[in-house]
Amino acid sequence: MNVNNLNRNPLIELKNISKVYLVGEEQVFALRDINLTIYPNEYVAIMGPSGSGKSTLMNIIGCLDTPTTGEYILKGINIRELDDNDLASIRNKEIGFVFQMFNLLPRANALKNVELPLIYAGINKSERIERAKKALISVGLEDRLTHKPNELSGGQRQKVAIARALVTNPSLILADEPTGNLDSKSGEDIMRLFHQIWKEGNTIILVTHEREIAMNAQRIIRLRDGRIESDELNPQKVVFESVEE
Amino acid sequence: MKLLAELSEGIRISLDSIWTNKLRSFLATLGVVIGISFVVLMGWAISGLDNALQDSINLIGEDMLYIDKWDWSGGKKWDELRNRKNITYQQFKQFSSDFNSAEVIVPGITNWGATVKTNNVNFTGVSIYGTSADFARLPTGNIELGRFFTSFEELRNLRVAVIGSKVARSLFPEQNPLGKYLKIEGQDFMVIGVVKKQGTMLMDFIDDRIYIPIGSFFNLYGGKLDRSLSIGIKVGSRERLDEVREEARGIMRSIRNLKPWQEDDFSINETKIFEEIVSTFRLYVWGIGIGMTVLAFIVGMIGIMNIMFVSVAERTKEIGIRKSVGANNRSILLQFLMEAATLCLVGAFTSIVICSILVFLVATFLPKFIPETGFLQPFLPFEFVLYASLVAILVGLISGLMPAYRASRVDPIESLRYE
Numbered sequence: 001m002n003v004n005n006l007n008r009n010p011l012i013e014l015k016n017i018s019k020v021y022l023v024g025e026e027q028v029f030a031l032r033d034i035n036l037t038i039y040p041n042e043y044v045a046i047m048g049p050s051g052s053g054k055s056t057l058m059n060i061i062g063c064l065d066t067p068t069t070g071e072y073i074l075k076g077i078n079i080r081e082l083d084d085n086d087l088a089s090i091r092n093k094e095i096g097f098v099f100q101m102f103n104l105l106p107r108a109n110a111l112k113n114v115e116l117p118l119i120y121a122g123i124n125k126s127e128r129i130e131r132a133k134k135a136l137i138s139v140g141l142e143d144r145l146t147h148k149p150n151e152l153s154g155g156q157r158q159k160v161a162i163a164r165a166l167v168t169n170p171s172l173i174l175a176d177e178p179t180g181n182l183d184s185k186s187g188e189d190i191m192r193l194f195h196q197i198w199k200e201g202n203t204i205i206l207v208t209h210e211r212e213i214a215m216n217a218q219r220i221i222r223l224r225d226g227r228i229e230s231d232e233l234n235p236q237k238v239v240f241e242s243v244e245e
Numbered sequence: 246m247k248l249l250a251e252l253s254e255g256i257r258i259s260l261d262s263i264w265t266n267k268l269r270s271f272l273a274t275l276g277v278v279i280g281i282s283f284v285v286l287m288g289w290a291i292s293g294l295d296n297a298l299q300d301s302i303n304l305i306g307e308d309m310l311y312i313d314k315w316d317w318s319g320g321k322k323w324d325e326l327r328n329r330k331n332i333t334y335q336q337f338k339q340f341s342s343d344f345n346s347a348e349v350i351v352p353g354i355t356n357w358g359a360t361v362k363t364n365n366v367n368f369t370g371v372s373i374y375g376t377s378a379d380f381a382r383l384p385t386g387n388i389e390l391g392r393f394f395t396s397f398e399e400l401r402n403l404r405v406a407v408i409g410s411k412v413a414r415s416l417f418p419e420q421n422p423l424g425k426y427l428k429i430e431g432q433d434f435m436v437i438g439v440v441k442k443q444g445t446m447l448m449d450f451i452d453d454r455i456y457i458p459i460g461s462f463f464n465l466y467g468g469k470l471d472r473s474l475s476i477g478i479k480v481g482s483r484e485r486l487d488e489v490r491e492e493a494r495g496i497m498r499s500i501r502n503l504k505p506w507q508e509d510d511f512s513i514n515e516t517k518i519f520e521e522i523v524s525t526f527r528l529y530v531w532g533i534g535i536g537m538t539v540l541a542f543i544v545g546m547i548g549i550m551n552i553m554f555v556s557v558a559e560r561t562k563e564i565g566i567r568k569s570v571g572a573n574n575r576s577i578l579l580q581f582l583m584e585a586a587t588l589c590l591v592g593a594f595t596s597i598v599i600c601s602i603l604v605f606l607v608a609t610f611l612p613k614f615i616p617e618t619g620f621l622q623p624f625l626p627f628e629f630v631l632y633a634s635l636v637a638i639l640v641g642l643i644s645g646l647m648p649a650y651r652a653s654r655v656d657p658i659e660s661l662r663y664e
Binding site for chain 2: 119128
């Protein structure tokens with residue numbers, strides 16, 4: 001799509017991905033024949049109404065789920081060939097999740113929450129603390145390190161979650177309706193943070209059903225009934241190409 | 246390194262979760278606490294018993310043989326033993342002149358349940374023990390106060406007495422018994438020594454004894470008493486025990502005029518028999534204890550397993566979060582196994598604390614009411630604290646296995662949606 005990407009290796013390649021669920025005797029296609037390539041440092045929004053398959057797609061891209069058919073290649077690794085433990089390791093190294101419900105551990109403070117992925121990466125304690133602090137500072141929470149989630153506002157919780165996603169320096173930040181549980185002001189705040197993270201060179205995939213939120217991205221993919229309906233560059237972000245809305 | 250980080254994280258989570266659910270954790274570990282307490286208390290009782298046994302054996306000496314009409318092992322029929330001819334003083338004399346391969350040979354003849362008197366005290370239940378001056382050379386002849394009688398006194402059949410510590414305490418409370426007189430069968434005996442207090446569980450009858458020269462014993466009871474002598478042989482070393490036993494047996498058979506086809510009409514007893522008695526007793530304790538322990542542990546394991554299933558269900562979301570940031574199945578399995586093990590270990594700890602207090606109180610105060618329990622020690626044997634902890638960890642691992650496995654199989658997508 002983007003001319004800038006032509007000479008680079010793709011970060012993600014989905015080839016003819018389908019996901020089929022069995023509901024009783026009936027086969028339900030959550031995804032049909034998805035082909036998608038995403039390059040490093042892209043900022044992609046995946047849009048679609050509920051039931052369009054965007055959650056399934058996100059789970060597959062996030063290596064939480066595996067496709068029924070088709071190939072998924074992440075940084076040259078064929079995900080379909082991996083077992084549960086390898087998938088866990090890929091999630092740990094390559095992917096940072098940001099969820100609508102924040103999904104922080106309620107009894108652990110902000111620092112502990114951000115440390116969590118580093119524990120499973122086997123990083124020693126002093127380095128863990130140092131990196132977790134740095135991540136929290138980068139999202140502007142330097143004065144909230146020892147606060148527990150219930151002592152933080154919604155926007156602050158989501159920032160902790162973002163810090164947790166960033167702390168392993170993943171190849172991909174995967175955000176699922178990150179503003180869905182926030183008031184509009186906190187939502188704008190979080191979107192500004194994503195923009196900044198993208199500018200720093202990260203790749204972001206944003207799953208949302210809100211057009212306004214999706215307009216923050218550089219490229220917008222629309223799903224309907226498990227298929228890609230459209231895959232376009234966002235004219236507000238990309239000035240060199242004119243794309244119809 | 247990775248494992249270490251996960252383990253320390255696991256312990257932290259476990260303690261945190263136990264602390265958050267204090268009452269629930271306490272109730273869940275109750276079965277384990279009871280089970281561990283059984284094991285620890287049994288171990289404590291048995292180790293006390295073993296120590297008492299060792300004391301008794303040390304007291305008698307591991308190298309002692311006793312030729313006796315009676316068999317200590319209790320393996321023979323009582324009426325058969327009763328029909329054996331008594332071992333007489335003449336036979337003892339004969340034996341000690343024929344038999345040269347022992348350090349010490351002493352005769353012993355006992356009148357149980359005798360009564361002795363001083364001017365103002367009657368003391369019943371005393372054993373009058375006639376023996377030779379050589380008795381002083383046995384470990385049981387250790388003197389606390391005064392001296393044992395000499396061979397001169399023995400040959401002259403003098404009326405001198407060496408008394409057990411309990412006898413001394415009862416007849417001469419807070420007095421020096423030396424030089425005092427006591428009456429046996431109406432005859433005055435002068436106290437010349439007090440035997441060291443023995444007081445171990447198996448041998449405390451020694452404290453009730455009065456030793457007198459064997460000739461004086463015969464003068465005292467004469468023909469009235471139909472008693473068999475026992476011949477004590479101090480071999481000198483445990484290694485020579487078998488050799489000396491066979492030699493003694495041969496000599497004794499010839500003294501007793503036994504034909505080659507006749508069975509021995511005497512027994513040669515040794516301290517090993519105490520070990521057998523105690524090991525039977527120990528078996529009883531274990532038998533009862535193991536049954537109760539197994540029961541308690543089964544109940545305990547069900548408790549732990551149950552609470553772990555609850556814990557897994559409650560923390561489905563947490564499992565999802567951990568998996569999404571890179572925890573693999575093994576990490577989750579490990580986390581919940583450790584939680585179960587930690588729970589049990591905390592139970593073991595509780596139980597050890599409770600038992601320590603209990604044991605201290607029992608060992609301190611019970612012997613004041615029941616002197617036979619004096620062998621109990623006021624502390625838990627260290628190895629049982631160790632075993633208890635290991636058993637607790639094992640119980641935790643076993644009962645945590647199923648819940649932990651279920652936790653590890655939690656589907657991250659489902660669990661993240663879980664509210």
